[in-house]
Amino acid sequence: MYLADRLLLLLAALLALSHGQLHPQHNGEGHTNSSHQQVPGTGEDSPSLRIAPANTKFALRFYHLIASESPKKNIFFSPLSISAALAMLSLGARSHSQTQMLEGLGFNLTELSESDVHRGFQHLLHNLNLPSGELAMHVGSALFLNHDLPFLPKFLNETMAFYESRLFHTDFSDTVGTTQRINNHVKKETQGKIVDLVGKLSTDTLMVLVNYVYLKALWEKPFIASRTTRRDFYVDESTTVQVPMMLQDKEHHWYLHDRYLPCSVLRMDYKGDAAALFILPNQGKMKEVEEVLTPEMLMRWNNLLQKRNFYRKLELHFPKFSISGSYTLHQILPKLGFSDLFSPWANFSGITDQLNLQAPKSFHKATLDVNEAGTQAAAGTSFSSRFLSVPNNHRVLWFNRPFLVVIFSTSTQSILFLGKVVDPTEP
Template identity: 90%
Template structure:
C-alpha cells in the first residue's frame, strides 16, 4: 500500500508578559537594539525594508480572512512567524509551487528576486535577534528531519544560512518520542509559554518545520499596579464584562483622533526597538473601520504619530488581559493563493530528490499577555490639521470596547503581531 510522504509545518508565536524584569537572553541571543535607536544596516533600501511591504500586505490579507470568518472572536497571530516559515519552505519548492508561495506571501517577483526575498529575511531575522538589555526577542526556526532520508545539502545549507534554522534528525516511526522532542524544543524556545504544539504525528511524516517568535518587553511608561480596578468592557450592545482596567492620568502619549475615520489611535512604546499601535473604533464602527484597515492606513497612522504635536497629556484607561489564537493554516492559506501547498500538486523536489513530499497540515499558535509592566507579544503624510479633530482641553481615552492592536519593530518596519481584542476575558 502506498503511503504519502508528509512534511508538517508548525508555527508558534509568543508575545509574553513581563513583571518588570527580563529573563536572561536565550543562548546568547536577545532582541533588537537599545531604546529607539536605528539598527545598523536598516537604512532606506536595506534588505529587510525591501520585504516589509510584502510582509505587511500578507499580514492584513490573513487578518481580513480570519475576521470575515469569525467576526465576533478575538484574533491574535504573528504574521512574521508565518511569513518566515513559508519563505523558508519555499527554498525547497520548485517551478510553479515556488512562484505561487512567494506571490502568496505578497511579493512582486518582477520587483524582487528570490535572492532579494531570502536576503531580506536573513537581514530581518539577524536584526531582530540582536542582543539587547531592554527587549527580549528571539525569532527562530527548527527542522526535524527523518534520520534515514537524504536531504539535499543545498536546502539544508540555505535554511541555515538565511533563516538561522536548527537541524534535528529523528526517528519519525517513534511518534511519541518525536512529538516530545518537538514540543520540548518549542516550550524551551518560548520560555514555557507554548506547550503541546504537536499532539499527534503521522508515522509517514518525513520532516517537521517549526517557526517561533518570543517577545517580551517593558513599557517605557508602565502603569501603577495599585491603580488597576475592575471596570466594564462593552463587548457589544448586549454583552458587558468586567476587566481589570489599568489607568494613567499624568503621562504624555502619542495619539490622535482621526478626522476622516471613526477611530482614535494610540502609540505606546516599549523599551527597545518596538512599538504598539492600538486602534480604537468609535462605538459601533468596528466593521466600518475594519474595511479600511490596509497597509497604507497603518503607514499613515505610524507616520503621523512620529510628529511631536501628537505627543500630549492623556488620561488613559487600558485593560489588562490575556488572549491567544490557534489557526489551521492548511484551511486558511489556500484561500490566500497557496493553492498547491497542501495538495498533491506541490513540488518540493528541492528538499529531497528521492521522494515526493506533501504538506498535509500546518498550525499556528500565538499568545498575548498585557499587564502594568509591559507586554510578553514610507507613505504619504499630511499635516495634523488635516487629519485631526479639534483638540480637547481634557483628553480621555477609554479602551473599554473592542479594538485592534499592531506590534511593530521600528527599525525594520515589520509587523511582529497583529490582532483584535473583542472580549478580553476570553483566553
C-alpha cells in the first residue's frame, strides 16, 4: 500500500506569543494569500541556494549544542522547520531583536539583505511543496491569532506571501479548546504522526506560530522485507540491543571509507528530490567524527559520493527503527545567540503596535521511521585526494553501532532533518 510502505519523516515546531488582549482586524478561517509573488526558478544563484549555507551552519550549531548536552542520547530534529519558523517570526521583530534573530540563524546581513532571506525561504518552501508522484512532502506554517487583538496587516500579509502561512482566529481565553484545535491541526497536517504538540496554553497567550514538515519517501533501492533478521546493535561497550537488521548484498551504493577520519559514509538516494548521508564512526569514535562535522565536511563527502569510483557493490546491513526528538527551544536558542527572543526585551512591535508581545515558550518535535521501503540526507564540495575507498575485496558495511543521519533536498541543498541514532530501540 502507498501509505504503509514509505518512510515517515516529520516535524512540528511551536512558538507562542503572549501578553494582554484586544480588537478584531481579520475574519476567516485558515485563509492564505491568494496573490503570491512570482517565485523565481532554480539555478546556481536561485534564492534558496543563497540561504542554504546559513541554514546548514545553523543546523550544525544546533546539533553540536544538543550533542554536547546529551552525548549518549538519540537526536533527531528538522533544522528547516526551526529556521523557517524563526525567520517567519522575524518579520514581526524590530530593531536589535530582528537583527539578532537573523544573525542567530547564520545570515550575514552585510552580504544578504533581510529581503533576500525571506525571498530565499519563499523559493525554498515553494520548491519543497511542488507536487511529486515519487515523494510526498508537505512543509507549512499556521498562525493562531487571538480574535480580539489588532495584528498589523503587513505582518499577516508577509507571513502568507513568503511562508505560505495559514491564519486561524481563535479565542485564547478557552485554553482547552484552543489547545485541542492547534493539536488537531498539527495532527492532521502531519498525517497523525505528531500528536499533542501543545500542552496547556497560558491564559495570556495571544498568538501561536506552528511550523511542520511531513515527508514520506521511497528508497530508490528498497530492501526486501523477508531478508530482515534480528541482530545485535552495540550501543556502547557495555550495552547491546537487538534490532531488526535489513540486508542488501546485490546492489551498488555510493559509499567511502575516510582515509584520515575514523568513519565510513554512505549515500542513499530516494525517489524524487531527496537523499541521505549516513555517517558511521568506527566503534567508540563518535566524538572524533562529531568534532569535524562541519558544512565543509558535509560538502566534501557529498561531492565525493557523486564520483563513479565510489559507486560499488556492497553488502549492506542497516537497522529498521523509529526514533523521535522533543526539544524546548526557549531553553536551547538563547545559548545559540538568541538572547532577546524569550526575554522581556524582545521587540515584536511589527506584529502589533498595541501591546508588548513576548515569546515565553517554543517547542519542537520530530519523528523518523525507517523501514525496508524508505529514508533521506545532506549537502556537499569535493576533496578526493583525502579519501580512499575500501580494498577491492568483499565490501561489507554494518550499521550496528551509533551513526549520524543527514537528510537533504538535492535541488535546494537544504538539510531537512539531522540526527544521531545511538539506540534504535529507544523511541
